[in-house]
Amino acid sequence: MKQTTKLGLGVLVLAGVVGSTACSSSTEQKQTAPAPSTSSFAVRGVIEGFYGKPWSQEQRLDMLSFLGQHHMNTYVYAPKDDPYQRLKWGDLYPAEDAARMKALAKQAESSGVKFVYSISPGLPAPLPGEMSTPAMEQAAITCSSQADREKLAAKVEQLRGLGVHTIMLSFDDVQEKLKSADLSVYDGDLAKAHAELANWLLQTEQARDPQFKLWFAPTTYYGLKDNPYWQTLRTALHEQVQVIWTGEKILSPRITSSQADEVTRLLGRKPLVWDNYPVNDFTYSIQKKPQLFLGPVEGRDTDLDRHTAGWLANPMLQSEASKIALATLGDYLDHPTTYNPDTAWLAAIQALPGVSDPDPLMTFSSYARKSPVHSASNPEFGKKVAAYQANDADSLPLRTELDHLRDLPKKITETVNNQELLTEIEPWLKKLASEAEAGLLALDLAQKAPTDPQRNDLRQQLATKLRTLADDPNTIAPEIIDFAKSLEK
Structure with missing residues (x-):
């Protein structure tokens, strides 16, 4: 059994805890940004993928408008603590929740933003101090089960009716084991089970909806070394499916084009980067020392738009405060070759709604700049x-x-x-x-x-x-x- 745990694409590695991914298991901005550069990242946006209290409906609606005004074109709905996204993945949203989801998709469309929904049907890896329950284990998908597959398709059908045409099948941060019924079907190969399920979902949904696209968050989602999971994935997973990668680490201080090229070879396709900056959930759940990350995006090569399939940033629990780093991300994604972190940082603070004088807030932010991408104190x-x-x-x-x-x-x-x-x-x-x-x-x-x-x-x-x-x-x-x-x- 592995001795490291990936507790969230936004959570630090912890030694000695089981976990990873498995199949078992509103405010207007002061100014409108110019249109995104045609040469920037094809996919550029935000993935609400943290642990902790999810954003509210109002915060999401506001964020969708913000993304459209800051060179970004994608929002991925993936809050770990929405039960219908993980623990109750097979249950349809009740009418009231479905109406809220439809409103988000509509706001995204009006903002020029693609709304992507992440569904995570595996058995979640427990956070420190938590344990899996028999009910959770029972609810986890059996990949070879036709009944479970139809349940998955029914959920996708509901989401498509709400205006969602891109799904991310997420097997991040769930326990690395197959249901007993899957063990013999897939010869114990976790990646084979994941790839076959993803391929089936892609084929099934594209037959119903020509606009349908599938993304995939794999069990092994970071690193630069080949491994059995990736070996199966690069040959078995349909070439149309884009695959998530967080860099050399879960929280990567640097992400380079040479790293992306190596992962392209190992995954058999360009990676879709899930950048775990400025996410801060791990400072709550792991470190127990909550922290804000208010500095600009740093440590990303200037030509990554040519070496990746796109870029998604995992924000903080604090949606409004996240806008400082996210605005700098928008600048980077729009013009990476001329991006200047400090210039973008000042502009981001100046553009925040309701700020009459940016200097005091800039001072505060300068003491909250230390982060996984910026090691120095003020x-x-x-x-x-x-x-x-x-x-x-x-x-x-x-x-x-x-x-x-x-x-x-x-x-x-x-x-x-x-x-x-x-x-x-x-x-x-x-x-x-x-x-x-x-x-x-x-x-x-x-x-x-x-x-x-x-x-x-x-x-x-x-x-x-x-x-x-x-x-x-x-x-x-x-x-x-x-x-x-x-x-x-």
Whole structure:
């Protein structure tokens, strides 16, 4: 049994946990973006594929409009916690839910965006602290079962009636084992079972709908080395089916054209990239330290439009805050050869609805830039700390910065008239301000003489502040806490 688990295309690998994929198992934008370049990625968009609370109907409708205004043409519905997408994959949507799905498809069409639905009929791999139940195991698809296949086709038929013509058959993040009835049929070959089911669905649905297209999220969806699963897939899966790949890793700091070429050879087709940036679900479910990723897209080669079938970004749980990174993604996908992350980043923040002055929000975002694609903490803060450490007498630049961060919540609420965005970032904004208070206390402590009677009081205040910060799991700017701790004497 494997000793690594892929807990979500947006979740980090964890050692020692079973899992992977199996068959067993509204707000207008300030400006309208120009039309996408004709030479950009054929498929370019967003896949709502994270664990955690799915976006609301209103958030999705707004996001569809946003995508159409930012050079993107695709939205994939794949929230892990929609039961009708995974656990109840074979059940038709009730009338009220179906009406909402139809409204999404209609909004997508009016925005120039293709609406793709992901259906995941395998047995989900449990997250840490969770377990599979007999009911879940029973509900997982038997690939060779004609009854289960007809159930799958009936679900697709309902979705087509709602305006959906592209389906992604998803076997990501489910347990790697076949139902007992499938073991002998497929000689224990998981990829063979998946490919045959996908081929049957493609043939069946194209006979009913000439517009029908099928995408596939495989069990092994990242890496650069050949493996038995891919060996079967590249020969058995119909050439029309586009296949998902997340890069060398689940969360890939870099994705290059040479990597894409190698995977093209291994999959027998150009990969459809599922980019796990700026997704942050793993900071909740795995790390237990929720974090925002507000920096621009980085580390993607400038010619990947010629080496991939398309590009889909997995966003954060916070739909409004995700727009910062997603707007930079739209710029990259539209003109990758001239894309500049910092220029696109500033433009993205300036274009957010309800932002009268981008500077305070830009400051906040610069402390939330560290991510899987950007390993460095805020360099300007680091420079101020280094200058202070080189010259104890000159604490003014550092103190000025900390004063600014302490007052940032007030400044942002004065310059951002976007309540959803303010609500989404509030926990991290408050923590950043509290960290700044700790930094100021540390500076005050360091400037007191050893015999100063105020030192003990300052030391106790700082210790209390640091304990409070440690109890807050939301993570932003740990470099400020590190600095404060370095002066805690």
